[in-house]
Structure formats: structure tokens, C-alpha cells
Amino acid sequence: MKNKYISMIILAILLGVLIGIQFKSSYQEKFQLSFVDRQFVGDINAIKKENAELKRKLDTLNENLKFIEKNTIVNDIEKGLKEQVDSLKLILGYLDVKGPGMTIKIDTKEEVNLGFVMEEKKILISLINEIRIYGGEVISINNQRITPYSEVTLAGNHININSTPIAQPYEIKIIGDIEKLNRYINKGNVLIDTMINMYDLNVDITSSKELIIYKAEREKKTRYVRNIEDM
Incomplete structure (x- = not known):
């Protein structure tokens, strides 16, 4: 009986030791897994933080890109509008112009009123x-800028341009496509031949690398130079 009691005590002790070892083993395993989990979660959080920072930078870049694109469009629109305004100012004669061109000077050989000759046949x-x-x-004639508003009319015994009387000789300055202008002038121009051969006028033509034609002195009412087809 005593031996049996002793055996039970020893078995209980062994069971206690085994349970203790098991609990210790489980605790250590749980502790080790917890550390690995924490490290893994830390890595995930670091990646999330990095992704959030990258997203913030990407959002900033996108905003900057939109700003640049918007300003580029605005600048392009402003540039286009400015070009249109400058083109309109050029047409209306509101700007001084410098460039290659030619000068045509027309005068009489005798004491003849050049205005009458020019107006009679609408030569000018x-x-x-x-x-x-x-x-x-x-184009300008005697420094009077020719615009869509210009009138070229006979007033008494002289020609008026932009309501300003001009006296002979007539000096026509032209800025433009110099090669095309030279071909027009030199290919048996009917008007120039008529002035020289039929009306005995002096016509002197010179080309220039640089001419200056000044802007119109003041605005005029809308009156267009008549088209050759209307004559």
C-alpha cells in the first residue's frame, strides 16, 4: 500500500513537470510567433506609410501637371489672341512696319496734273x-498708310488719301513678298507700261532690303479701297 502511494506521488510529480514543460514550451512558442507577427506588421505598416507618401507625392505631381497644362492652354490661348490682335492692328494700320520691299515713284515729265490722270483711268x-x-x-502713298478704311479720291485738282491731300510725285512704298512683287513688276506689267508709254509718266522702281512704313495717323470711318473688278 505504501509503495502504491509512493508511486502515485511520483507519477503526479512527473505529470506536473510535464505539464510545466508543456506550458513553458507553449508560452515560448507563442512569444516567438508574436514577435514575428509584430515584425511582419511593422514591415506592412512601413510599406503602407511609404505607399501613402508616394501617393501624396503622386497627387502633388498630378496637381502640378494639371496646373502646368492649364497655364499652357491659357498661355496658348493668350498667344493666339495676341497674334490675332497684332494681325488686326497690322491690317488696320495701327502699327509701324519694317521689312523688305520696294518703292514705286510716279511723276510727270511735263507740267501735267498727275491727279487728273490717275483718277481718270483709276490707275492709282x-x-x-x-x-x-x-x-x-x-502699303503707303506719300506716307499715307493704305488700310481697309482708306479712301483714295480726287478732291479738286489733287488726290486725297485718308482725307489728306497728297502732292505729286507719288511715292508708293510696299512691304511684303519681295520676290513675288518683283515678278509682278517685271513681267510686262500692263499698268506700269500704260503709265510709261501711254501717259508719258516717269516710273522709277527700287527694291530695298529694309523699308519703314509708319502707322496711320488717325482712325477713319469704314470706307474700303474699291476693288479692280468693280471698275
């Missing part, structure tokens, strides 16, 4: 319109 009007067709972009 026809010449202006042809010059425009054949490369003339900016």
Missing part, C-alpha cells in the same frame, strides 16, 4: 489692288 486704285494681290502686305 488699280495699282494698289494689284500690289495687294501680288505680295504687297503693307
